[in-house]
Amino acid sequence: MNNKRRLTIKDTVTIGVLAGMCAIATSLKIPLGVGAMVHLGTAFMFTVAIVQGGVYAGLSAAIGSAFFDLLMGFSPYTPWSFFIKGIAGLLAGTIAHGLWPQEQLKYSDANRRWLLRAVIGCLVAAAWTLGGYMVAWWQVTGSLAVAISNMPASLLTSGVGLPIALLLAPRLRKAMNR
Numbered sequence: 001m002n003n004k005r006r007l008t009i010k011d012t013v014t015i016g017v018l019a020g021m022c023a024i025a026t027s028l029k030i031p032l033g034v035g036a037m038v039h040l041g042t043a044f045m046f047t048v049a050i051v052q053g054g055v056y057a058g059l060s061a062a063i064g065s066a067f068f069d070l071l072m073g074f075s076p077y078t079p080w081s082f083f084i085k086g087i088a089g090l091l092a093g094t095i096a097h098g099l100w101p102q103e104q105l106k107y108s109d110a111n112r113r114w115l116l117r118a119v120i121g122c123l124v125a126a127a128w129t130l131g132g133y134m135v136a137w138w139q140v141t142g143s144l145a146v147a148i149s150n151m152p153a154s155l156l157t158s159g160v161g162l163p164i165a166l167l168l169a170p171r172l173r174k175a176m177n178r
Contacts, residue, residue, distance in 0.1 A: 005100055007055075015059045018048055022064025027072065041065060042129070042157045045089050046165030049125070050118045051172050052101045054093030062086025076140045084132035088125040095121030118166060126158035 007015075026041030041064070049057035066082035069075060093099070096118040133154055137147035 011056075014052075015056055015063070018052075018056060018060035019063035019067065022048075022060050023068040023071070026065060026068040038153055038157045038160065040161070040164070041068065041085075042126075042161035043164035043168075044161075045085065046092055046118075046122045046125070046161050047168045047172065049089055049093035049121060050096045050114075050165055050169035051176070052093065053097040054090045054095075054099045056101060057093035058086050058088075058090030061089030077136060080132070080136035080140070084129055084136065088129045088132075091128055092121040092125035095124060097121075115166070118169065119162070122158070122162045122165065126155075126162070129158065130154045 022041055022044050025044035026039045029039035029041075041061075044064075045057055045061040048060055062082045062085055065085035066078045069078040069081045074081075096114075130151065134147050134151065137150050138144050141147070
């Protein structure tokens with residue numbers, strides 16, 4: 001018997017909407033150097049990961065981040081962002097929530113396990129993103145010095161994104177359960 005879940009039309013539409021929202025959240029940014037920026041796209045990805053799981057977070061982050069790069073003049077980063085952010089969302093979501101939205105966690109004061117899983121998932125995704133973009137910046141700019149100089153922006157973006165996601169996720173889950 002095959003218990004593998006497949007993407008439904010509802011999943012596809014939801015991921016498309018989330019990808020658009022990811023691109024919009026990423027456009028809320030402060031540029032900090034060649035290719036580096038602090039933005040809310042990572043906070044959005046972490047929130048989707050915690051609430052909806054790895055498949056939704058991975059696909060929406062991959063598509064939304066690549067779409068942002070393509071539309072906003074960062075086209076050399078488009079394939080990099082698709083790959084880096086897609087895997088980051090998959091990692092964060094799978095660790096924090098599971099693969100699919102049906103694998104619901106109880107977000108309550110009595111159940112702090114979700115919080116530990118969310119923090120670990122987002123930290124793993126942040127480390128993956130930092131490493132991935134270090135390689136991307138180095139390859140696109142041809143300068144290791146530029147890549148290293150962009151590290152604080154990546155760390156700051158993840159550092160801002162994590163608490164935002166931890167504050168939003170339980171409230172969104174509660175609203176979705178109504």
